[in-house]
Amino acid sequence: MSIANKQAICNVLMEKAKTEKDIVVLCSDSRGSGSMAPFADSYPEQFVEVGIAEQNLVSIAAGLAACGKRAVAVSPACFLSTRSMEQVKVDVAYSHTNVILLGISGGVSYGALGMTHHSATDIATLGSIPGMRIYLPSDRLQSEKLTEALLEDEEPAYVRVGRNAVEDIYEEGKVPFEMDKAVFLREGTDLAIIACGEMVLAAKRAGESLEQKGIHAAVIDMYCVKPLDEEAVRKAAQTGRIITVEEHCPYGGLGSMVSQLTAAKAPCRVVNLTLPDAPVITGKSQEIFDYYGLNEEHIVRVAEEML
Amino acid sequence: MNAIRDLERKACEIRMDVVRLVYTTGCGHIGGDMSEMEAMVALYYKHLNCSPEKEKDPDRDRFILSKGHAVETLYCILADRGYFDREELMSTYSRCRSRFIGHPNNKIPGVEMNSGSLGHGLPMAVGMALAGKMDRKDYRIYTVMGDGELAEGSVWEGAMAAGHYKLDNLCAIVDRNRLQISGTTEEVMSHGNLEERFMAFGWNVLSVPGNHMAAMDGALTVAGQSAGKPTVIIANTVKGCGVSFMEDNAAWHHRVFSREQYEQAMAELQDRRARLL
Numbered sequence: 001m002s003i004a005n006k007q008a009i010c011n012v013l014m015e016k017a018k019t020e021k022d023i024v025v026l027c028s029d030s031r032g033s034g035s036m037a038p039f040a041d042s043y044p045e046q047f048v049e050v051g052i053a054e055q056n057l058v059s060i061a062a063g064l065a066a067c068g069k070r071a072v073a074v075s076p077a078c079f080l081s082t083r084s085m086e087q088v089k090v091d092v093a094y095s096h097t098n099v100i101l102l103g104i105s106g107g108v109s110y111g112a113l114g115m116t117h118h119s120a121t122d123i124a125t126l127g128s129i130p131g132m133r134i135y136l137p138s139d140r141l142q143s144e145k146l147t148e149a150l151l152e153d154e155e156p157a158y159v160r161v162g163r164n165a166v167e168d169i170y171e172e173g174k175v176p177f178e179m180d181k182a183v184f185l186r187e188g189t190d191l192a193i194i195a196c197g198e199m200v201l202a203a204k205r206a207g208e209s210l211e212q213k214g215i216h217a218a219v220i221d222m223y224c225v226k227p228l229d230e231e232a233v234r235k236a237a238q239t240g241r242i243i244t245v246e247e248h249c250p251y252g253g254l255g256s257m258v259s260q261l262t263a264a265k266a267p268c269r270v271v272n273l274t275l276p277d278a279p280v281i282t283g284k285s286q287e288i289f290d291y292y293g294l295n296e297e298h299i300v301r302v303a304e305e306m307l
Numbered sequence: 308m309n310a311i312r313d314l315e316r317k318a319c320e321i322r323m324d325v326v327r328l329v330y331t332t333g334c335g336h337i338g339g340d341m342s343e344m345e346a347m348v349a350l351y352y353k354h355l356n357c358s359p360e361k362e363k364d365p366d367r368d369r370f371i372l373s374k375g376h377a378v379e380t381l382y383c384i385l386a387d388r389g390y391f392d393r394e395e396l397m398s399t400y401s402r403c404r405s406r407f408i409g410h411p412n413n414k415i416p417g418v419e420m421n422s423g424s425l426g427h428g429l430p431m432a433v434g435m436a437l438a439g440k441m442d443r444k445d446y447r448i449y450t451v452m453g454d455g456e457l458a459e460g461s462v463w464e465g466a467m468a469a470g471h472y473k474l475d476n477l478c479a480i481v482d483r484n485r486l487q488i489s490g491t492t493e494e495v496m497s498h499g500n501l502e503e504r505f506m507a508f509g510w511n512v513l514s515v516p517g518n519h520m521a522a523m524d525g526a527l528t529v530a531g532q533s534a535g536k537p538t539v540i541i542a543n544t545v546k547g548c549g550v551s552f553m554e555d556n557a558a559w560h561h562r563v564f565s566r567e568q569y570e571q572a573m574a575e576l577q578d579r580r581a582r583l584l
Contacts (some may be wrong), residue, residue, distance in 0.1 A: 024438075050468055053464040053467070053468070055460075055461040056464035058432070059433070059435050059465065060465075061434060063420075063430070063431040063435040063436075063438065064432050064434040066431070066435060066439045067369070067442075068438065068442075069438050087427065087461075090423070094421045095413055095420050171540075223522060236530060
């Protein structure tokens with residue numbers, strides 16, 4: 001049984017905090033939903049609760065970082081990416097503080113709770129800020145590798161993870177990971193599917209289905225949305241057809257960035273599969289994905305239409 | 308520099324630098340520069356444990372100018388303290404490709420954090436003060452806010468956290484000049500009894516005449532002795548303080564001198580300085 005990405009991240013933070021006392025986790029009444037309660041219980045001296053105050057969360061994290069701490073601010077992605085956007089812009093990115101922003105229950109994880117709780121614009125909002133890096137890991141194992149890497153550098157970053165456990169993409173002990181380099185889950189010459197976050201699983205399955213139909217699709221886990229792995233996109237473009245898949249609105253996300261890059265440097269046909277530019281339907285996250293075609297079957301259908 | 312008279316003379320000299328900077332470069336939020344002056348001079352020439360030599364010292368005191376638009380005073384003080392060349396500041400401030408931006412930027416030596424968007428300084432100062440407590444360090448954190456700035460909700464998020472965590476290593480100064488760009492603070496968004504508001508958030512509150520050097524110096528000394536509570540100094544100041552035609556006039560929130568006004572301002576300040584020698 002797998003665990004949620006946020007829980008995997010907490011496990012890494014717990015392990016590191018044993019000896020690395022400069023790691024500080026901050027929550028905005030979100031230690032439970034963020035799976036950070038074990039950290040708060042085990043390392044109370046390295047944990048800061050700010051209450052329901054996301055602006056304060058980010059500014060306090062920046063202040064801690066300015067005094068040498070490695071601050072990890074954990075809050076629902078919907079609030080972190082909008083309520084505290086100016087604090088991210090000024091106190092983290094512009095002031096260049098060593099803060100990791102962990103957006104939990106990202107995308108439409110909260111399902112039927114509605115648009116207030118969805119973060120379908122977080123890549124666009126935070127990714128537009130100079131100096132902000134954006135990561136959407138696909139599974140627990142990549143989440144661990146990413147967290148370890150982010151703790152090693154001193155640059156600001158936003159990490160978005162979903163609410164629930166997701167099936168493993170990678171195998172334990174065999175996780176290919178190079179910072180800011182996309183992972184080719186499958187090589188292919190007919191087309192390329194580029195996905196991020198929890199959409200990687202649907203892309204991976206679609207790649208397998210297409211192979212059974214004799215269609216050779218490359219499948220790329222673009223966990224590093226910003227900085228986008230340009231080399232990987234150029235390679236994908238050599239197939240002549242790219243499908244991007246993301247749990248995000250149509251503008252300013254992975255699809256936009258891949259389209260912008262290919263249009264300028266590697267022209268090819270690109271189809272963006274995204275959430276709509278509108279409040280999404282009510283339902284569980286999988287029901288929402290299915291409604292908008294963010295699933296294996298629709299990716300396969302789009303691929304076949306492109307050929 | 309400890310004697311009150313020396314600090315007063317320094318405040319007068321920095322006012323002259325600020326007037327010259329604003330006049331020669333053609334921009335600046337001079338009204339607020341003048342009202343915050345005694346607080347800034349008392350901090351940088353007596354109370355703050357910081358210097359160019361200690362710029363990266365982990366034990367230094369930290370200061371955040373939350374009302375970042377009044378950056379000219381900070382820049383002139385940092386130049387005078389030797390963090391960077393005064394003439395570079397005077398000749399390039401706000402000019403094309405200058406490193407001296409119209410709000411604090413931490414690429415400038417001596418500037419701890421970027422500011423300019425109001426309501427950020429206090430919450431960041433809370434983070435710094437928490438770090439000091441975690442590391443059992445003795446350094447102190449100071450921030451200067453404007454009174455118009457207090458309409459920002461994030462100020463009160465920070466105030467709440469500072470009270471909750473009993474951050475007695477934190478001192479906030481409110482430049483209470485009662486004027487903001489659209490008029491008086493009480494017309495734009497009234498603060499009522501500011502002292503009671505901060506007290507309700509668990510703060511130690513001092514209210515002093517903020518352009519009176521001995522009073523500011525005394526308040527900062529008392530703030531340094533606080534135990535178990537953060538301290539806020541309500542510095543009751545006069546916008547444009549030190550130049551007769553600017554005082555208590557909202558029009559001087561952001562305005563540039565004519566040649567005649569510049570000469571009159573410098574003459575008034577030179578006269579004041581002569582009396583302090």
